[in-house]
Amino acid sequence: MTGTIGQSTTPDKISGVAKRSMADTSSKTPRRRFFEFKKDIPTSWSITLGVAVWVSFFGVWEFAVWQQWANDILLPGPVKVLSALYTMFADNGFLNDVLISVWRVLLSFALACAVAIPLGILMGTFRTVEAFFSPFVSAWRYLPAPSFIPLLLMWFGAGDMQKLSLLFIGVIWFLITLITDYVKSVPADLIRTSVTLGGNRLQVLRTVVVPASLPNITIAMRQMLAVSWTYLVIAEITAADAGIGAVMMRAKRFLHVDEIMAGILVIGVLGLMFDFLLRQVYRFAFPYLEGRH
Amino acid sequence: MPLDDTILTTNNVSKTFGSKTKAVEALRDVSFSVARNELCILLGPSGCGKSTLLNIVAGLEDPTSGSVSLDGEIIHGPSRQRGMVFQSYTSFPWLTVFENVEYGMKLNGVPKAERTERAEKFIELVHLSRFRDAYPNTLSGGMKQRVAIARTLANEPEILLMDEPFGALDAETRWHMQEMLLEIVETTHTTILLVTHDIQEAIFLADKIVFLSANPGRLKTVLDLEFKKGAELKSKEDLIALPGYLECEREITALMRAEAGKSEEDY
């Protein structure tokens, strides 16, 4: 590094762009600082930093186990958790529980969307529809879904129906509200354009309101699907004989902390997967938005 | 005025917004007419009710009293006879340029073959053939407005309404658009009612200027721009070189200033 006399080499080392500044001696090259206000960082940085946080997390975890900071029944190491995960899938039929959970989330979410999307579109478009439903929807939004668990248990028992209905009421009100707001934000001039081109009510709805709000509806779905996973775990932990949450509660009874952690890991991975999936749907369904984000 | 030459008339159009307790009188007794194939400019100081008047003509807003008639028939609500181009960019982002231009014809059930032919013709007319399959997101502001103009014209309205269509564009793009609009008028003989508060734009484009006064908007005067009669205007330079141009601009500027001054006293 003979060419960098008088310059701090630290930031260049990190950024991997040391070569760039060599030739330029006339003007002082701008130093890349580690902490910059609202500046984009190179992709290599973000990948490195993203990996670093996980490496540190597992490092600290493994270290804590190795140092015996906690009872190793209560705090198994990452390796132990991963092996427990393998055993669960290989020998205990955990895949079946995972599929049951996924099915519960997807079915209840599909039902919620089937109601919320048309209703939200109508509420966002027509003030009359909004005036009718809005007081009702807002009220329900402030009732925490888990408070219905005792009631749902009495009505439907501990079966699928109770899970599905909890998940349904857990997301439906927010989904309606979000979609209504997004539909309302469709520019009025787009609607007026269609109307002055001869569009009737149904045509305007179908050819302007829906396509204009579809990208944001997808975003609303992505946000609420994450919430749906939260309610799934709540539902399965309170009472269930199958599903990821049920497996975790059973593991608790036998003090299998590694299995509980494996369950948490699976829920996390599934959540990320669905988020990624919906993000891909967004990218492929709305190619015309490229460059806006 | 020969009746058969008139395509659009407003008869004592008045508009008051708001409730009885807090009413804003935007327009009072505005009557004027637009002749077939004429490019009529609505000019007036900011807030004098130009947009309101244009919206009423489009049928997007109802007059409090008075009426608007097209071809002798009183209008009710919007229709494809009165296509509108807005100041904001209204090309549908999820449709390509071609699909945007085709859009209105599709609403009105024009058969596919004719739709394609007409869309292509009007895309050509606004010089966008190269961008036929591009999404509006990738176009500049001026190009987006051209899409909107082509889309409205392809729908074959009786009259084209434009509310400050070039107001959001930079000066140079605005010139190009104004020149292009004159080109379009020459080839398609469309009747146009265009709102602006840009005096030079008004003089350059207008066959006739309808000048509104402020607070509430009333018909102040109608200017026929005698000095332009017979002159062939291709560009802004041609206009500025025309004898009588400066006189006209001075006159309108004075009108504008008088109106603006008046409304200041009201505040």
Ligand SMILES: Nc1ncnc2c1ncn2[C@@H]1O[C@H](COP(=O)(O)OP(=O)(O)OP(=O)(O)O)[C@@H](O)[C@H]1O
């Ligand atoms: N929906 C509305 N409700 C209440 N008042 C309104 C409404 N629309 C317009 N006005 C009022 O009517 C008057 C005329 O407004 P308008 O937008 O037609 O003016 P304009 O000549 O187009 O102005 P600008 O040059 O700024 O576009 C203004 O005083 C405005 O505040």
Ligand SMILES: [Mg+2]
């Ligand atoms: Mg206006």
